[in-house]
Amino acid sequence: MSIERLDGSTPSPSWVRWASSDETIATVDETGLVTGTGVGQVEISASVQGLTATLFLWVWELAPPFVSVEVGLAHSCGLAEDGRAWCWGANWDSQLGVPLVPDRCLPSAPLPCATGALPVLTDARFETLALGGNHSCGLTSSGVALCWGANVSGQLGDGGTTTRWSPEPVAGDHVFRWLAASQAGTCGITELDELLCWGSSPSVDLEFDGTA
Numbered sequence: 001m002s003i004e005r006l007d008g009s010t011p012s013p014s015w016v017r018w019a020s021s022d023e024t025i026a027t028v029d030e031t032g033l034v035t036g037t038g039v040g041q042v043e044i045s046a047s048v049q050g051l052t053a054t055l056f057l058w059v060w061e062l063a064p065p066f067v068s069v070e071v072g073l074a075h076s077c078g079l080a081e082d083g084r085a086w087c088w089g090a091n092w093d094s095q096l097g098v099p100l101v102p103d104r105c106l107p108s109a110p111l112p113c114a115t116g117a118l119p120v121l122t123d124a125r126f127e128t129l130a131l132g133g134n135h136s137c138g139l140t141s142s143g144v145a146l147c148w149g150a151n152v153s154g155q156l157g158d159g160g161t162t163t164r165w166s167p168e169p170v171a172g173d174h175v176f177r178w179l180a181a182s183q184a185g186t187c188g189i190t191e192l193d194e195l196l197c198w199g200s201s202p203s204v205d206l207e208f209d210g211t212a
Contacts, residue, residue, distance in 0.1 A: 016032070016046050016047070016048045018032055018044070018045070019044070019045045019046075019047070020034075020044055020045075021042055021043035021044075021045070022040070023037065024037060024038045025037060025041070025042040026059050028044050032046065034057065036059040037059075038059065039060055040059060041057070041059075042056070042059060043056055044056075060102075063086045063116070063117035064081065064082075064084075064086075065081070066078030066079055066080055067080070068128070068129070070131040071131060072089075072095065072131035072132060072134065072135075072181075073132075073134060074090035074134075075087060075089030075090045075096060075131070075134075075136070076088055076089050076131070077096075077131055077136055079128070082125065083125030083140075083141075084119055084120070084125065084126075085097065085119070085120040085136075086117040086119050086120065087117065087118060087136065088113075088114045088115065088118060089113060089114065090105065091113055092111045092134070093134040093149050093150035094148060094149055094164060094165035095131075095136050095148065095149030096118055096120070096149075096165075097118075097121055097122065098114075098119075098120070098121055098165060099121075099165045101114045120136075120138075120167065121166065122146070122166065124140055124144075124146055124167055125141070126139060126140055127139050127141050128179060130180050130181040130186070131181055132155060132181035132199075133184055134184075135147060135155050135156060135181065135184075135186070136148055137170075137179055137186055138167065142175070143174075143175035143177060143190075143191060144169055144170075144175075145169065145170040145179055145186075146167035146169050146170070147170060148165060148167045148168065149163065149165075150184070151163050152184070153185065153200035154198055154200075155181070155184050155185050155186050155199030156170075156186075157170035157199070158170065170188070170198075172196075174188070174190050174194075175190055175191045176188040176189065176190055176191070177189055183200075184200040185197060185198065185200050
């Protein structure tokens with residue numbers, strides 16, 4: 001990073017004092033070089049001759065290669081080899097699995113979004129993903145279904161209608177072997193071959209080929 005005076009000149013580096021609001025996310029050296037050390041939002045400040053300028057930065061991991069990608073109405077999610085989920089696109093209903101995003105999309109009506117893949121903030125590791133209109137779900141190797149995002153129709157299956165950015169397990173202690181999502185609903189097949197659905201008209205446009 002560098003700073004300029006209003007007249008376009010650059011102050012001597014020795015005059016500038018750089019600082020990071022959280023060095024667990026990013027550090028900045030005496031030349032203004034910023035180095036990411038974690039994930040999150042950080043404020044970098046530069047002070048010179050009694051004046052201070054600040055800049056907010058987002059620091060994220062680089063997304064790994066994906067083994068599969070699912071697409072929702074205006075967001076997408078990829079599944080990495082290690083089972084982590086990464087999402088990008090619209091986040092107006094927290095469907096990316098993060099509380100805050102670095103971008104604003106749609107210039108006529110700016111809305112929260114991410115133009116690059118962000119890791120879903122959970123310790124869970126998934127075998128498959130299923131995306132609805134504005135919600136997302138993942139199925140773990142132990143058969144636990146977790147969902148996040150829009151929940152006005154109960155499509156997260158957590159027993160409520162509160163939108164959630166953090167993946168929450170579907171209520172009922174069910175063990176699933178297959179999961180799919182529609183616009184505002186979700187369905188799963190349990191290890192007992194029960195078809196369970198929740199949300200608004202969840203069975204619409206869902207297809208199961210019998211191979212799960």
